[in-house]
Amino acid sequence: MGIPSYERRCAEIINQTALLTAALEGADLRVPVPSIPDWTLNQLLRHLGHAHRWADVMLRERLPEIDFSRNGAHHLSSYVGEQASVLIPWLREGAASLAEVLRSVDPDEMIAPVEGHPGPRVWSRRMTHETAVHRWDALNALGLPFDLDPEIAQDTLREWTGLAVPYAFTRWPEETAALVGTGTVHLHATDAEAEFVIDLTGAAPVVREGHEKADVAVRGPVVDLVLAMYRRRPVEGLEVFGDRALLDLLVRGVRF
Structure with missing residues (x-):
């Protein structure tokens, strides 16, 4: 896809x-x-x-x-x-x-x-x-x-990782300051070809597509991942592995 x-x-x-x-x-x-x-x-x-x-x-x-x-x-x-x-x-x-x-x-x-x-x-x-x-x-x-077409939903998630995250760091530095130098977050859709890693270990976020080990990983249907990242639904109910506090910090710190 x-x-x-x-x-x-x-x-x-x-x-x-x-x-x-x-x-x-x-x-x-x-x-x-x-x-x-x-x-x-x-x-x-x-x-x-x-x-x-x-x-x-x-x-x-x-x-x-x-x-x-x-x-x-x-x-x-x-x-x-x-x-x-x-x-x-x-x-x-x-x-x-x-x-x-x-x-x-x-x-x-x-x-x-x-x-x-x-x-x-x-x-x-x-x-x-x-x-x-x-x-x-x-x-x-x-x-x-x-409901949302999976092709559109996976692109919504791609935009959130690739545009919303770096944009938030630039436009609202005070809100994202706590994320600088923290770790890596892996978003993995279970029903679409959509996997993204958000690397927060440097001064600015770096986003990579694909599967790799991260400090925290969250898995679920792509629409649910979109809604969770946009704070429209809780993370509860999705599969979370690793540093849940880092995931929560990312969701709280990024708005679009």
Whole structure:
């Protein structure tokens, strides 16, 4: 099972949004989101839609760097009492527009780059997985079942290890300081070809794909590994071998 293509990710932004909005028909958007306690479902949906639009405008305007000032995804206090019938088309339009601009640019152009990587490639992946994880948040809040294509799930885990972990060290050094020089963590999916080792022994994390001995290893279905690393489910119920305290420190220290 390989890395999803750029085109697959563009399509998946639309697909994940469609799966999410299909669950919203007639939903009460006032319900709290247990995985993000400060938000209602209404606010979660506005957060996601604004994230799509933020990436969209940076790509359309071909910004040479990320402009955090234009990200409205965390200004959510005004979104109260909206109807699903309003937000469903708004979410779908934003996802379609983002996919359109991603398809219109060179994937390797340095537009809004992230950590030195071409923006279109990073944002196609980032918004695929942002949408998938927040779809879980929404379905969980509504008490509905969630599933995720294993090919997409293993790439969600790959992105978390390869982008979220080093990004957290750069952007929130105080929160990740306790991880510096600690040890190695092995994530092993039991139902997909996804194994990653996060080496924390140096000043900055190094990620390797493949199987190797580590200070702590965690095994389980790939979707469960994704949800655990994103703090959406507890580690309990997964197989953990070795230094559990190091695993807990990693999960607490990395946010995305």
